[in-house]
Amino acid sequence: MPPPEKRHALVTGASGGIGLGVARELARRGWNLTLTARSGDLLARHARQLRDRHGIAVEVVALDLAQAGATEALYTRTEGAGRSVGLLVNNAGIGYFGPFVGSDPRGVEATIQVNITVLTSLTRRFVEPMVDRGAGRILNVASTAAFQPGPLLAVYYASKAYVVSFSEALREELRGTGVTVTALCPGPTRSGFQERAGMEQSALFNRFAIPDSDQVGRFGVEAALRGRGIAVHGPVNRLVAASTRLVPRGWLPAIVRRIQEQRA
Numbered sequence: 001m002p003p004p005e006k007r008h009a010l011v012t013g014a015s016g017g018i019g020l021g022v023a024r025e026l027a028r029r030g031w032n033l034t035l036t037a038r039s040g041d042l043l044a045r046h047a048r049q050l051r052d053r054h055g056i057a058v059e060v061v062a063l064d065l066a067q068a069g070a071t072e073a074l075y076t077r078t079e080g081a082g083r084s085v086g087l088l089v090n091n092a093g094i095g096y097f098g099p100f101v102g103s104d105p106r107g108v109e110a111t112i113q114v115n116i117t118v119l120t121s122l123t124r125r126f127v128e129p130m131v132d133r134g135a136g137r138i139l140n141v142a143s144t145a146a147f148q149p150g151p152l153l154a155v156y157y158a159s160k161a162y163v164v165s166f167s168e169a170l171r172e173e174l175r176g177t178g179v180t181v182t183a184l185c186p187g188p189t190r191s192g193f194q195e196r197a198g199m200e201q202s203a204l205f206n207r208f209a210i211p212d213s214d215q216v217g218r219f220g221v222e223a224a225l226r227g228r229g230i231a232v233h234g235p236v237n238r239l240v241a242a243s244t245r246l247v248p249r250g251w252l253p254a255i256v257r258r259i260q261e262q263r264a
Contacts, residue, residue, distance in 0.1 A: 013092030021217020095156030111140040115159035134178040139224040151257035180227035187237035
């Protein structure tokens with residue numbers, strides 16, 4: 001990794017939730033940051049707080065990652081401007097709760113675009129200079145949703161399974177290059193996702209004690225900097241993820257659906 005004074009991270013989806021939690025932890029560790037999300041006002045506010053509190057450099061790029069040219073725009077603002085990205089955090093993600101039949105096709109396409117296509121595009125663009133330098137970290141934010149099918153969030157769960165599979169495969173391809181890929185798999189988190197996904201009344205978020213995004217962010221940063229492969233946050237989530245390998249595959253969709261349908 002580069003010396004502390006030259007460490008620079010790019011964090012997507014950094015206006016709130018886990019992305020902001022990751023940014024706060026990196027700032028605490030002295031990393032300079034490029035933060036991107038659609039909400040420029042929120043990003044600017046967070047950037048000021050991080051600069052004032054930690055004395056780091058923070059650049060804000062208000063950008064819709066689903067738009068054409070977004071990957072190149074971020075590359076130009078970082079690598080193209082002489083700021084070598086030592087850590088890429090692919091956190092931006094969306095999901096919509098409800099049956100697939102009758103769902104808004106724009107929401108389906110947006111989920112695939114942001115959760116899969118954008119993540120893959122950014123990784124492809126930034127991994128090559130990391131390999132050339134012989135050092136780098138990529139943190140892809142997945143979910144414990146990756147480990148089983150998810151009725152009523154079918155596209156979201158499938159997209160997170162892609163993130164884990166892609167991360168594991170790329171990690172192996174990069175073995176010996178000095179670049180590592182980590183898939184962060186949090187369970188339910190106080191991050192604002194439940195409101196955006198229409199899950200405000202879900203028992204998943206209202207019946208259990210769940211971590212906040214800063215806790216998950218700290219865990220994810222530590223895992224990435226240590227070069228871990230799959231990082232599942234919390235002992236309960238690790239147990240649940242492991243148990244999906246023991247339950248007959250045909251049972252899992254019905255079990256998950258029953259949980260998803262529960263209301264607090």
